[in-house]
Amino acid sequence: MPGQNLPYFTKGIVVNGFGRGSKELGCPTANFAEEIVDKLPESFPTGVYYGFGQVGNGEVHKMVMNIGWCPYYKNEKKSMETHLMHKFDSDFYGEELRIVILGYLRPEMQFDNLNDLIKTIENDINQAKDVLDKPELAVYKADNFFS
Numbered sequence: 001m002p003g004q005n006l007p008y009f010t011k012g013i014v015v016n017g018f019g020r021g022s023k024e025l026g027c028p029t030a031n032f033a034e035e036i037v038d039k040l041p042e043s044f045p046t047g048v049y050y051g052f053g054q055v056g057n058g059e060v061h062k063m064v065m066n067i068g069w070c071p072y073y074k075n076e077k078k079s080m081e082t083h084l085m086h087k088f089d090s091d092f093y094g095e096e097l098r099i100v101i102l103g104y105l106r107p108e109m110q111f112d113n114l115n116d117l118i119k120t121i122e123n124d125i126n127q128a129k130d131v132l133d134k135p136e137l138a139v140y141k142a143d144n145f146f147s
């Protein structure tokens, strides 16, 4: 059950991802270092999630993330990639990213073309923006975990 591990708090260093230019797709994703991925409980289902995230001791932003192998790209390594809903002035590789995962949106899917993947991610972002406005989730944004 996707809900059983949530809320899930974790933090780690942002590393280089697969270099596929998700940025050019309009959706940069900050990839966590391998040891953060290895720390996920065995029972943590792969898929698309929403929550809040913070780079260094900056502001806490809404986020969506993908956990898994990206069937569209058939990655050999499991990854945790976070897209923060904020326009940053510069990249933040090497910085610490803290996240709290609050909810599950859907399983990872296969697509026939890149455009369908992009459209689906846009839809995930819009859905996440809405749910994360729920007053009962504000407590997580204000959690002591964030510095």
Ligand code: ADP
Pocket: 014, 015, 016, 017, 018, 019, 020, 021, 022, 023, 024, 027, 028, 029, 030, 031, 082, 083, 084, 085, 086, 087, 088, 090, 091, 092, 093
């Ligand atoms: P990579 O394949 O190296 O992960 P991406 O194209 O996914 O490259 O870009 C990710 C990088 O973009 C992040 O590591 C971060 O430094 C930067 N970045 C800029 N804005 C954002 C954002 N809103 N959310 C996530 N990462 C961002």
Ligand code: RBF
Pocket: 017, 018, 019, 020, 021, 022, 027, 029, 048, 064, 065, 066, 069, 070, 071, 072, 073, 081, 082, 083, 107, 108, 109, 110, 121, 124, 125
């Ligand atoms: N990759 C997939 O193969 N299938 C998916 O369903 C999928 N959903 C995603 C949803 C979100 C919100 C994000 C941020 C990424 C998703 N990805 C998915 C990962 C995407 O393929 C990845 O960000 C790019 O390959 C860049 O590494």
Ligand code: MG
Pocket: 017, 018, 022, 028, 029, 030, 031, 081
């Ligand atoms: Mg990335």
